[in-house]
Amino acid sequence: MAIPSAGQTSVTEEAILAAALQAFSERGFHGASIRLIAGRAGTSLANVYNYVQSKDELLVSVLRRASQQQLAAVQAAVAAAGDTATSRLSSAIEAYARYVLEHRDELVVSNTEFRYLSDGYRAEVVETRDALQTVVDDIVEAGVRSGEFATPYPMDASRSLLTMASNITVWFRPGGALSATEVARRHAYFALALVEARQLR
Amino acid sequence: MAIPSAGQTSVTEEAILAAALQAFSERGFHGASIRLIAGRAGTSLANVYNYVQSKDELLVSVLRRASQQQLAAVQAAVAAAGDTATSRLSSAIEAYARYVLEHRDELVVSNTEFRYLSDGYRAEVVETRDALQTVVDDIVEAGVRSGEFATPYPMDASRSLLTMASNITVWFRPGGALSATEVARRHAYFALALVEARQLR
Amino acid sequence: MAIPSAGQTSVTEEAILAAALQAFSERGFHGASIRLIAGRAGTSLANVYNYVQSKDELLVSVLRRASQQQLAAVQAAVAAAGDTATSRLSSAIEAYARYVLEHRDELVVSNTEFRYLSDGYRAEVVETRDALQTVVDDIVEAGVRSGEFATPYPMDASRSLLTMASNITVWFRPGGALSATEVARRHAYFALALVEARQLR
Amino acid sequence: MAIPSAGQTSVTEEAILAAALQAFSERGFHGASIRLIAGRAGTSLANVYNYVQSKDELLVSVLRRASQQQLAAVQAAVAAAGDTATSRLSSAIEAYARYVLEHRDELVVSNTEFRYLSDGYRAEVVETRDALQTVVDDIVEAGVRSGEFATPYPMDASRSLLTMASNITVWFRPGGALSATEVARRHAYFALALVEARQLR
DNA sequence: TATGAATGAGGATTCATTCAT
DNA sequence: CATGAATGAATCCTCATTCAT
Numbered sequence: 001m002a003i004p005s006a007g008q009t010s011v012t013e014e015a016i017l018a019a020a021l022q023a024f025s026e027r028g029f030h031g032a033s034i035r036l037i038a039g040r041a042g043t044s045l046a047n048v049y050n051y052v053q054s055k056d057e058l059l060v061s062v063l064r065r066a067s068q069q070q071l072a073a074v075q076a077a078v079a080a081a082g083d084t085a086t087s088r089l090s091s092a093i094e095a096y097a098r099y100v101l102e103h104r105d106e107l108v109v110s111n112t113e114f115r116y117l118s119d120g121y122r123a124e125v126v127e128t129r130d131a132l133q134t135v136v137d138d139i140v141e142a143g144v145r146s147g148e149f150a151t152p153y154p155m156d157a158s159r160s161l162l163t164m165a166s167n168i169t170v171w172f173r174p175g176g177a178l179s180a181t182e183v184a185r186r187h188a189y190f191a192l193a194l195v196e197a198r199q200l201r
Numbered sequence: 202m203a204i205p206s207a208g209q210t211s212v213t214e215e216a217i218l219a220a221a222l223q224a225f226s227e228r229g230f231h232g233a234s235i236r237l238i239a240g241r242a243g244t245s246l247a248n249v250y251n252y253v254q255s256k257d258e259l260l261v262s263v264l265r266r267a268s269q270q271q272l273a274a275v276q277a278a279v280a281a282a283g284d285t286a287t288s289r290l291s292s293a294i295e296a297y298a299r300y301v302l303e304h305r306d307e308l309v310v311s312n313t314e315f316r317y318l319s320d321g322y323r324a325e326v327v328e329t330r331d332a333l334q335t336v337v338d339d340i341v342e343a344g345v346r347s348g349e350f351a352t353p354y355p356m357d358a359s360r361s362l363l364t365m366a367s368n369i370t371v372w373f374r375p376g377g378a379l380s381a382t383e384v385a386r387r388h389a390y391f392a393l394a395l396v397e398a399r400q401l402r
Numbered sequence: 403m404a405i406p407s408a409g410q411t412s413v414t415e416e417a418i419l420a421a422a423l424q425a426f427s428e429r430g431f432h433g434a435s436i437r438l439i440a441g442r443a444g445t446s447l448a449n450v451y452n453y454v455q456s457k458d459e460l461l462v463s464v465l466r467r468a469s470q471q472q473l474a475a476v477q478a479a480v481a482a483a484g485d486t487a488t489s490r491l492s493s494a495i496e497a498y499a500r501y502v503l504e505h506r507d508e509l510v511v512s513n514t515e516f517r518y519l520s521d522g523y524r525a526e527v528v529e530t531r532d533a534l535q536t537v538v539d540d541i542v543e544a545g546v547r548s549g550e551f552a553t554p555y556p557m558d559a560s561r562s563l564l565t566m567a568s569n570i571t572v573w574f575r576p577g578g579a580l581s582a583t584e585v586a587r588r589h590a591y592f593a594l595a596l597v598e599a600r601q602l603r
Numbered sequence: 604m605a606i607p608s609a610g611q612t613s614v615t616e617e618a619i620l621a622a623a624l625q626a627f628s629e630r631g632f633h634g635a636s637i638r639l640i641a642g643r644a645g646t647s648l649a650n651v652y653n654y655v656q657s658k659d660e661l662l663v664s665v666l667r668r669a670s671q672q673q674l675a676a677v678q679a680a681v682a683a684a685g686d687t688a689t690s691r692l693s694s695a696i697e698a699y700a701r702y703v704l705e706h707r708d709e710l711v712v713s714n715t716e717f718r719y720l721s722d723g724y725r726a727e728v729v730e731t732r733d734a735l736q737t738v739v740d741d742i743v744e745a746g747v748r749s750g751e752f753a754t755p756y757p758m759d760a761s762r763s764l765l766t767m768a769s770n771i772t773v774w775f776r777p778g779g780a781l782s783a784t785e786v787a788r789r790h791a792y793f794a795l796a797l798v799e800a801r802q803l804r
Numbered sequence: 805t806a807t808g809a810a811t812g813a814g815g816a817t818t819c820a821t822t823c824a825t
Numbered sequence: 826c827a828t829g830a831a832t833g834a835a836t837c838c839t840c841a842t843t844c845a846t
């Protein structure tokens with residue numbers, strides 16, 4: 001279940017990362033203090049620096065992990081999907097939407113704190129984001145080529161698709177009439193509508 | 202002493218609001234200091250407090266203004282549009298997208314700093330946001346009723362529509378192949394696709 | 403009596419500089435905290451930063467002032483001295499030694515904390531130091547040329563002279579048998595001995 | 604467990620002392636962290652405490668060793684010198700100056716960090732320093748008694764002598780026109796001039 | 805020996821805010 | 826209106842030191 005990006009992470013380190021994720025989500029990068037994060041992780045302020053070199057690094061760790069998880073979730077869904085672009089796009093977006101709904105903190109941080117990544121760290125995260133976008137881009141393009149999708153603007157549609165899904169949590173509140181699963185399915189449906197699929201699953 | 206929502210704004214106050222908008226967009230609410238804002242506004246730190254009672258209030262002022270402008274832009278477009286839901290939705294989204302593209306800072310702040318509004322101030326901004334959402338909701342509903350739109354999920358589609366448009370700037374970079382106008386039109390097109398309009402303008 | 407280096411210095415700023423001088427002398431640059439300096443200056447920690455941009459700048463201010471005072475003291479003494487190199491060197495060293503004895507803190511800081519000057523600030527202080535050395539160098543050279551001084555190594559002697567005098571306080575403790583005035587005179591005498599003056603005043 | 608002054612020193616302990624010497628010289632006692640010293644010594648932070656009880660003790664160890672070496676160097680030179688005060692003083696100062704030139708770090712630390720010795724440790728180092736001063740004092744006094752030296756202020760001259768030599772490195776930069784040996788000889792010459800020796804070797 | 809993990813205190817600096825002028 | 830001076834609290838981060846392994 002854990003998706004280790006690289007190297008072992010001790011229980012304390014894991015707690016620090018989890019606390020940072022939550023704190024950045026609630027208060028933003030600049031609004032969350034290392035003291036708060038340490039407190040939530042159940043350790044001392046100074047000990048945080050035995051695991052992390054700087055607050056900046058804490059942000060990358062959180063963002064790197066989140067972006068890798070998103071990519072992995074979508075890749076897995078696509079691999080398990082059928083052969084048609086319709087099936088693949090539907091699976092991809094449903095998986096992505098599900099991730100978004102189940103990892104609200106990760107998405108809040110990804111969407112709002114990305115801009116505070118210091119220069120040296122940004123490239124790495126951008127790369128993973130781009131890989132995710134490319135997965136979707138490729139499916140949409142293939143669908144247009146095969147005649148499954150009729151959209152005249154495949155690239156922009158692909159971008160809009162992911163943007164839309166990554167911001168579900170802006171308006172979706174759990175506990176309402178719809179379950180997360182239903183919302184995810186519905187987003188897959190919207191995706192197909194957006195690319196003007198012949199068959200709206 | 203009162204702070205009228207539509208009252209007179211002196212040149213200094215205007216400069217402060219503009220500087221705050223820019224600073225909040227670049228560095229976020231917690232990352233932008235009053236000192237920085239004062240500096241960019243060309244005045245002294247202490248003088249900011251002659252116009253604003255607190256940093257919190259500065260944030261509401263910026264967000265209130267932005268949300269009112271967005272609402273006004275869409276309302277004007279709808280008023281000038283034709284009678285069909287198709288025409289109205291297209292006009293609404295194109296106008297909204299145009300605003301988004303021409304007011305990147307306003308949207309960055311609206312999208313990312315809204316959560317830092319202190320309780321007393323939040324309701325006011327929420328109200329304006331809801332009004333905007335309702336305008337679009339009503340059009341979509343009318344379209345479904347009239348048979349122009351075939352979407353089975355009008356409410357979610359309406360929400361997704363605005364979410365998608367409000368985040369254009371996440372991926373759209375000016376200076377590329379497309380002009381802002383073209384991107385705005387394309388988004389209006391996407392909106393119609395999303396609600397499964399019979400006629401995609 | 404005050405020797406303003408440039409610009410007005412308010413009473414608070416003066417207190418901060420005086421406190422910094424004393425603190426750096428007692429505990430060294432790294433051992434003296436801004437908090438301590440602020441406390442001794444009778445103000446708050448944060449207020450120090452209304453007068454000084456950084457601790458580094460505090461160090462330069464102290465060192466700049468000290469070096470300028472030393473140069474001024476020696477220049478004045480030389481200007482008031484007779485025409486012979488003997489008289490001029492004697493006056494210069496006596497004045498310098500007197501300054502050293504009356505400004506122990508300034509010399510401790512000059513001698514021991516100079517190395518912590520950050521690069522951007524160093525040049526300025528070095529220049530003043532060099533000017534002082536040059537004043538003495540010129541006198542010694544003139545004395546050798548006129549036949550008043552017999553030393554075969556005028557340049558090294560000149561350097562050793564000032565080094566010796568600037569470190570008087572390493573071993574001289576006030577309150578002993580000798581007064582500061584006597585010690586200063588004695589050092590002028592040593593200076594003449596060192597350059598092998600024909601007449602040891 | 605005991606810390607013998609002349610006991611065995613393991614290779615690690617030696618590395619720690621060498622690193623401390625260098626670090627104190629470059630950054631001063633308060634500016635050099637144990638972490639830095641450990642790193643330079645090629646060991647871990649915690650392991651330093653297997654060899655040293657505190658940072659204070661590290662400073663004494665460095666200063667004790669440096670003062671003992673200085674004393675030993677001068678004592679050896681005096682023992683090997685001729686019978687006259689002139690010969691003995693010349694040898695003593697040349698040996699001392701040579702030590703100074705060859706052990707810049709030791710002298711920087713001795714000259715600038717001595718004041719940070721905690722009370723319990725200071726006496727020991729002072730004793731060795733005094734012993735060195737006494738060696739020179741005795742020679743100068745003997746020279747005055749024998750008529751070799753004409754200085755009217757033997758004690759102050761003796762103190763100034765050592766002060767001057769211990770600060771050679773303040774202005775002497777290796778790689779210039781003079782070799783260290785020449786500079787050392789020259790300082791011996793200056794010493795004789797200072798005490799007004801009849802014969803300036 | 806040697807080390808990674810842990811901590812309380814303190815480092816320089818900036819924060820939002822106030823007040824006298 | 827406008828500002829410089831002032832401050833208590835908080836910022837990130839490093840300190841010397843300890844301890845379990």
